[in-house]
Amino acid sequence: MASELTELEEAIGTLVKNYDKYATRGFFSRKRGISKDSFQKMVSQELHHALMHTEDKQAIDDLRQTYDKNQDGLIRFHEYWTLMGSIAMSHLSTMEEPEKDDS
Amino acid sequence: MASELTELEEAIGTLVKNYDKYATRGFFSRKRGISKDSFQKMVSQELHHALMHTEDKQAIDDLRQTYDKNQDGLIRFHEYWTLMGSIAMSHLSTMEEPEKDDS
Structure with a gap:
C-alpha cells in the first residue's frame, strides 16, 4: 500500500x-501460522488491555484452541x-451502550 | 479499552x-449497518489506496453486494x-512475496 x-x-x-511478527514458517513446511508459544507471547504483550487473564497460560491456551479451528496447532x-x-x-x-442519563 | x-x-x-462512523441505525429499527450511500463514501474516502476503482460507483456497489451476505442492503x-x-x-x-534477488 x-x-x-x-x-x-x-x-x-x-x-x-x-x-507477520508472530507467525513463523513451520520448519519442514511452507505452512505458516502462530505457534502455541508465539500466541502466548502475542496475547500477553499485545492484548493485555483488550483481553483478561493474559498472565494465565492455561487461559491463553484455551483461547488459542478456541480459534484454532482445524486444530493443527497453528x-x-x-x-x-x-x-x-x-x-x-x-x-x-x-461503544453502543446507550449514554447514561446524568439528569 | x-x-x-x-x-x-x-x-x-x-x-x-x-x-461506527459509517454505520447508522435504520430509521424504524434498531438494525445497524453501513448503508449503500455510506459504503460509497467509506470506500472512496478511507480505502482509496487499498482498493482499486474507488471512483467507480458501480464497482463499489458490486463490492458492497459481494459482502452483504444476507442481501438486506446493510x-x-x-x-x-x-x-x-x-x-x-x-x-x-x-509482504510474503520472496525478496527479489538483486544480484
Missing part, C-alpha cells in the same frame, strides 16, 4: 504486521482475523 | 471507530470485518 495511507489503511496494516491468518474480530465486536458493543 | 493501549489494540479500535459488522480481512489478506500476501 502507498505511503500516504488513510488512518483505516494504516490500522489494517498494523494488524497484518502483528500477524493460528492461521483467517483464524487470527476471527479472533481480532471478536475483540473488535466486544469493543463495539461497549 | 484503557488509554495506554498497545499499537495493536489502538489499530483494532480504529477499525471499530471507522465502522453491511453489518461481521460483513464489514470480512471485507477488512480480505484487504488485510491481500496486504499480507504482498
